[in-house]
Amino acid sequence: MELVVALGLIVFKVALLIAILLLLPLPLTWLERKIAGRMQQRMGPMRVGWHGLLQPVADGVKLLTKEDHIPAEADRFLFKLAPILALAPPFVVFVAVPFGESVSVLGTEITLYVSNMNVALLFVFAVIGIEVYGVIFGGWAANSKYAVLGSLRTCAQMISYEIPMGFAVIGVVMLAQSMSLLDIVRAQANVWNIVYQPVGFFVFFVAGLAESQRIPFDLAEAEGDLGAGFHTEYSGIRFAFFMVSEYAIMLLTSVLAVILFFGGWNGVLVPLPPLVWFVLKVAFFVYVFIWFRFTFPRYRYDQLMAIGWKVLLPLSMANIIITGVAFL
Amino acid sequence: MSRALDRIGTWIGWAFFADLANGLALTFGYMFSKSVTMQYPDKEKWLPYSRYRGHHFLKRDEEGEIKCVACELCARICPCYCIEVIPYEDEKGNRRPAKFEIDMARCLFCGLCEDACPADAIALGQQYEFSSFSSRDLVIGRDDLLGKPGKAMTGGGVVAARLNTEQDVLVETSEPQGYNWWRNIRRT
Numbered sequence: 380m381e382l383v384v385a386l387g388l389i390v391f392k393v394a395l396l397i398a399i400l401l402l403l404p405l406p407l408t409w410l411e412r413k414i415a416g417r418m419q420q421r422m423g424p425m426r427v428g429w430h431g432l433l434q435p436v437a438d439g440v441k442l443l444t445k446e447d448h449i450p451a452e453a454d455r456f457l458f459k460l461a462p463i464l465a466l467a468p469p470f471v472v473f474v475a476v477p478f479g480e481s482v483s484v485l486g487t488e489i490t491l492y493v494s495n496m497n498v499a500l501l502f503v504f505a506v507i508g509i510e511v512y513g514v515i516f517g518g519w520a521a522n523s524k525y526a527v528l529g530s531l532r533t534c535a536q537m538i539s540y541e542i543p544m545g546f547a548v549i550g551v552v553m554l555a556q557s558m559s560l561l562d563i564v565r566a567q568a569n570v571w572n573i574v575y576q577p578v579g580f581f582v583f584f585v586a587g588l589a590e591s592q593r594i595p596f597d598l599a600e601a602e603g604d605l606g607a608g609f610h611t612e613y614s615g616i617r618f619a620f621f622m623v624s625e626y627a628i629m630l631l632t633s634v635l636a637v638i639l640f641f642g643g644w645n646g647v648l649v650p651l652p653p654l655v656w657f658v659l660k661v662a663f664f665v666y667v668f669i670w671f672r673f674t675f676p677r678y679r680y681d682q683l684m685a686i687g688w689k690v691l692l693p694l695s696m697a698n699i700i701i702t703g704v705a706f707l
Numbered sequence: 708m709s710r711a712l713d714r715i716g717t718w719i720g721w722a723f724f725a726d727l728a729n730g731l732a733l734t735f736g737y738m739f740s741k742s743v744t745m746q747y748p749d750k751e752k753w754l755p756y757s758r759y760r761g762h763h764f765l766k767r768d769e770e771g772e773i774k775c776v777a778c779e780l781c782a783r784i785c786p787c788y789c790i791e792v793i794p795y796e797d798e799k800g801n802r803r804p805a806k807f808e809i810d811m812a813r814c815l816f817c818g819l820c821e822d823a824c825p826a827d828a829i830a831l832g833q834q835y836e837f838s839s840f841s842s843r844d845l846v847i848g849r850d851d852l853l854g855k856p857g858k859a860m861t862g863g864g865v866v867a868a869r870l871n872t873e874q875d876v877l878v879e880t881s882e883p884q885g886y887n888w889w890r891n892i893r894r895t
Binding site: 414416417418419420421422425426670671673674675 | 727730731733734735737738739740741742743744746749891892
């Protein structure tokens with residue numbers, strides 16, 4: 380009986396997580412277009428629903444009813460596989476991400492995470508590494524020059540930025556003496572890691588921008604020179620998969636930044652429920668992502684590589700060394 | 708000395724991404740500024756200036772007689788040959804148009820007909836909302852042209868989209884210089 384309850388709970392949590400992650404891109408696209416509009420002194424979507432609130436639904440219906448076109452020269456199997464490969468990793472990663480300690484419902488303690496892995500951080504980075512397959516398969520299978528160029532660039536970008544990103548969080552792991560995200564948050568109960576690890580956060584955030592392929596590092600879909608990058612040839616629901624995956628990665632980067640550097644669900648000054656604190660912090664980082672997108676231009680490819688290898692990598696290395704020395 | 712200080716300041720700014728922060732502050736400030744969008748079909752619409760060249764209209768003289776003398780100069784000067792005039796002689800012996808048709812689908816609103824007219828009979832008015840699903844409906848005859856709204860009396864303002872501007876509408880403008888498009892746009 381207990382086993383059934385526990386299993387049911389896990390299934391329920393996973394279903395809830397998937398539902399939230401699939402539905403969150405709807406308000407996020409609306410928000411992004413609204414913020415973009417405000418920053419450019421426009422109004423953004425206004426006509427579908429109140430202040431365009433139903434615009435994402437209309438977009439979704441449009442994408443679902445569009446022709447699912449596969450180019451004649453495409454590798455059909457890989458072409459169909461790529462969106463799924465791009466979509467799955469961000470969802471899988473959230474299994475290891477804690478959203479709070481626990482809440483008691485009807486007398487039973489329910490933990491706000493699906494699993495408390497002791498190597499959660501490693502798991503996160505390992506699974507996010509798979510994301511690159513979706514990109515390169517999508518670009519290769521479409522058999523189009525824009526898509527191939529975009530996927531090659533993205534592939535190089537994601538691999539080179541994963542390295543500083545991985546190094547940047549080592550400082551955090553050293554401070555918390557654990558790779559479990561839960562323990563990392565608990566270790567920040569008094570002082571957030573951003574105080575000890577400003578450089579680590581900087582490297583992590585910049586690399587996170589690059590990982591989620593957002594401006595200023597959105598070389599994957601540099602509209603000006605590549606059409607839409609690796610998903611140029613995608614249409615309809617498969618294109619929607621790529622969009623959802625992009626937003627999920629943006630969320631994931633925000634969530635990781637909050638957990639690793641901004642104390643997770645630990646609040647300051649204002650006593651709010653932990654989950655509310657967590658959501659507020661994540662919302663702030665999502666806003667920062669959107670804000671960056673409509674402020675900065677895109678980096679050139681060689682600049683991108685120079686930043687990754689010549690700035691971020693040495694910085695993250697130095698961060699590890701300095702943290703280690705301080706520990707001794 | 709000050710140059711050296713400047714250089715140090717530049718370096719400090721460079722190290723802490725002062726330029727990026729500047730850009731972020733600018734976009735953040737813009738986020739709370741008013742938008743310049745005119746929500747045209749939904750809420751607001753533009754009331755044109757009196758010099759605006761919209762739909763043609765034909766004028767009447769004091770006795771209510773059509774001013775046009777059917778000289779066909781407008782038809783002759785029209786660069787896209789969209790005016791067709793057929794004259795006749797009325798009871799008083801005046802030359803008047805029996806047929807005066809403008810094909811609005813072909814008109815390019817240059818206003819040359821207005822300039823060419825010796826009797827000051829045709830002009831381009833303020834109406835601009837006359838789109839149609841059929842180009843046949845855009846051929847406008849003499850009697851319709853006599854009923855079209857004239858030049859705007861004032862103009863240069865945003866009015867509610869439901870307001871009927873067929874007749875001469877006076878708009879209260881707070882700015883005496885006319886509508887200032889730049890009012891919400893920051894210029895440094």
